[in-house]
Amino acid sequence: MKYDYKAIEKKWQDVWENENTFAAKQDFTLPKYYALVEFPYPSGQGLHVGHPRSYTALDIVARKKRLEGYNVLYPMGWDAFGLPTENFAMKNHIHPEIVTEKNIARFKSQLKSLGLSFDWTREINTTDPSYYKWSQWIFLQLYKKGLAYKKEMSVNWCTSCKVVLANEEVVGGVCERCGGEVVHKVKSQWMLKITAYADRLVDDLDDLDFIDRVVAQQKNWIGRSHGAEVKFTTTLGDELLIYTTRPDTLFGATYMVISPEHPSIAKWADKIENMDEVKSYQDAASRKSDFERTELAKDKTGVQLKGVRAVNPVNGKEIPIFISDYVLISYGTGAIMAVPAHDERDYDFAKKFDLPIVEVVKGGDIEKEAFTDCASGIMVNSGFLDGMSVDDAKEAITKWLADKNFGTPKVNFKLRDWVFSRQRYWGEPIPMVNCEKCGWIPLPESELPLKLPEIQDFEPSGDGESPLARHTEWVNTTCPCCGGAAKRETDTMPQWAGSSWYFLRYMDPHNENAIASKEALEYWSPVDWYNGGMEHTTLHLLYSRFWHKFLYDIGVVPTKEPYAKRTSHGMILGENGEKMSKSRGNVVNPDDIVRDYGADTMRVYEMFIGDFEKSAPWNTSSIKGSRRFLERVWGLAERMQGGDDYTKAIESSMHRTIKKVTQDIEQLKMNTAIAAMMTLINEMYEQPSITRADMRTLLVLLNPFAPHITEEMWQQLGFGGQLAHTKWPVYDEAKCVDATVEIAVQVNGRVRAKINVAADVSNDDAIAAAKAEPAVAKELDGKTIMKEIYVKGKLVNIAAK
RNA sequence: GCGGGCGUGGCGGAAUGGCAGACGCGCUGGUCUUAGGAGCCAGUGUCUAGUACGUAAGGGUUCAAGUCCCUUCGCCCGCACCA
Secondary structure: OOOOHHHHHHHHHHHHHHHOOOOOOOOOOOOEEEEEEOOOOOOOOOOOOHHHHHHHHHHHHHHHHHHOOOEEEOOOEEOOOOHHHHHHHHHHOOOHHHHHHHHHHHHHHHHHOOOOOOOHHHOEEOOOHHHHHHHHHHHHHHHHOOOEEEEEEEEEEEOOOOEEEOHHHEEOOEEOOOOOEEEEEEEEEEEEOHHHHHHHHHHHHHHOEEOHHHHHHHHHHHOOEEEEEEEEEEOOOOEEEEEEOOHHHHHHOOEEEEOOOOOHHHHHHHHOOOHHHHHHHHHHHHHOOHHHHHHOOOOOOOEEEEEEEEEOOOOOOEEEEEEOOOOOOOOOOOEEEEOHHHOHHHHHHHHHHOOOOOOOEEOEOOOOOOOOOOOOOEEOOOHHHOOOEHHHHHHHHHHHHHHOOOEEEEEEOOOOOEEOOEOOOOOOEOOEEEEOOOEEEEOOHHHOOOOOOOOOOOOOOOOOOOHHHHOHHHHEEEOOOOOOEEEEOOOEOOOHHHHOOHHHHOOOOOOOOOOOOHHHHHHHOOEOEEEEOHHHOOOHHHHHHHHHHHHHHOOOOOOOOOEOEEEEOOOEEOOOOOEOOOOOOOOOOHHHHHHHHOHHHHHHHHHHOOOOOOOEEOOHHHHHHHHHHHHHHHHHHHHEOOOOOOOHHHHHHHHHHHHHHHHHHHOOOHHHHHHHHHHHHHHHHHOOOEOHHHHHHHHHHHOOOOHHHHHHHHHHOOOOOOHHHOOOOOOOHHHHOOOEEEEEEEEOOEEEEEEEEEOOOOHHHHHHHHHHOHHHHHHHOOOOEEEEEEEOOOEEEEEEO
């Protein structure tokens, strides 16, 4: 009979939908497993072939875990707020809600056509008021704990989208979304104090099963550094606080640099002799775009502040103070001591401005370049530190500074607080009210959700205000505190809000009284395995860890971390090896593949394409190999005869394959699991016939990968019930090896013969058998044997001279 | 510059320090066929065809190295004037 994939796939997808086959059970006594993939943004383009790579991989894990007896939660939903939908809505004069609904419908049918075993009874949507009610609720809790605050600050303003961007949305000085020019603009923004959690976000990574590159990238992003703050006095009688990671080099500080935005400049203004020059440098610095800042990084510029000098606390020496934009106001204290001998940037600056360079750690050649890699160096020209190692000097100077009240140890982070306001319509309204008398007042929780008003004009005003600001009937309200006239916050939340806690909602998606019930949270937490893209490592993944830690602190969730395990998939590239994109014309539509080859083929192909963690180019002709494999599985049916035991000749292969597939799925090595099954069926075809037991085990092993064809064959061959409700096969370690094995015999590491020995042969017998081989004996003739090694089941190696 | 990773046939890729190239694609020949861009069978790292040489290049450790160590080259990803 022909393998009619279309009919088969439709048939089983209908069964799964009607029977809710994959809905997680409400029985909290069962062992649980929570597998999670990042929910998609339902774009107008529909599903990309990249999506199923991640979804299928964890679908395989989820299906296997179910067969192993776990109560599995494998949910799906929609991260549906966001700019593209709003932009589409503006352009086509359709409400974003309608656009979203349409896009979701398309995505959902595409996902269903792939046979993914999501629990659709728990589908969530971040734009649903019953969902964003809780995003708003979390914001209010953050506010109550002082972790949400409003701040006048310089923000990134995209001149094209006319919207404020988070630092993370500015890439290379341009808007991440549209590539438009980004300039700075001062605006009052809601901020979230993620920096309060910086230490824990770093430290707790060590206890998690996250792949190394995710851990490294998050640590790098948070950028914790240990150093000291040191107080310098000035000739004007006040103080200047600097931050350094190298207090040991304090004797080498020959000048200071402060950021052009540093507040001391205004304080000193009437004492600074060249204030005109200083002012024009400040102006120039503020006009520089992010792009110019990064491009011109190498060429140091600056202006000395004439009329004020700093005093080095260790030796009382007066040193000049400069302003330069290589010192950032946003990091540390916005002021540094410059040690040109041991810092490249200071070295460049000193050379350009002809400033003294004093070596304080021996070992480099400071005539040529800064000596920075000097951890093992010895201190010189450093008074009481002379002769010490760098580490000892650090300790000694830190103590000295503390004793004299000149400085304290200090930890700094690159991580900044999270700009949480967006001047857009299609996001969660921030539930805050501004009253002239009472200031910012949170909306009472009883008034949540604060719904988005129905409006028709989504265009940003272009003055930096949200489109909501025009709708005075919504904006004007009463103060929850005093009852007087007040105005609502018109900014909305960023897209990252809804995705920062969505995995919690899946646990109990219809709860009207809480994010989820205590029982559900206790049972399902944490997510056992979370797979997603590397591009979300420093944004979504970090933000959601932050929110989760906060929810843990206020007693809402039972674990301090949301995800026990995190893996990441590589991209699927176009056939030309380039990133898939419309403009490159190399986009593959998953619908076409499902139509032409079937969902099972598509699934097997995407899993077989290569190492899961690496990117791999799409190859249309390779798909045929996956299809051929399934056709061959289909063809095995007519070779099946009776028998409740494995065919003797392939028994060990059966056990080995079960072992291999079982282990490979856990390690996301789907490509080698499939290769093992291919090898197995090649062996099956070499047999005159196969047994029901052979067939049965093969179908269960293959089921997570190709659920439709296996379920259909299971039914047609009369194994009884549904494959989805059967048990995962077990292997017998003892039966994984054949009775006799072929091993290689090496002399001095070169293969000279191959012999067959019993699998459990002793060391001595194996070596004796090896020596008996004529080719080996010939090699050994006249030589002295130095060493004889037998590696069980692999080889014998005889070292001889 | 800092951090992470990678370099293996024509291609995607396999190899707990133990016979490099599993599995698949492609290709070659055969077979069946009115036909084959289907199926089946056989072959397929390289060459000077030797039990020869081969995992970016060079060196080292080891009975044994794609794998471990050192040096060099090249590529990818993230961050980047973070003091």
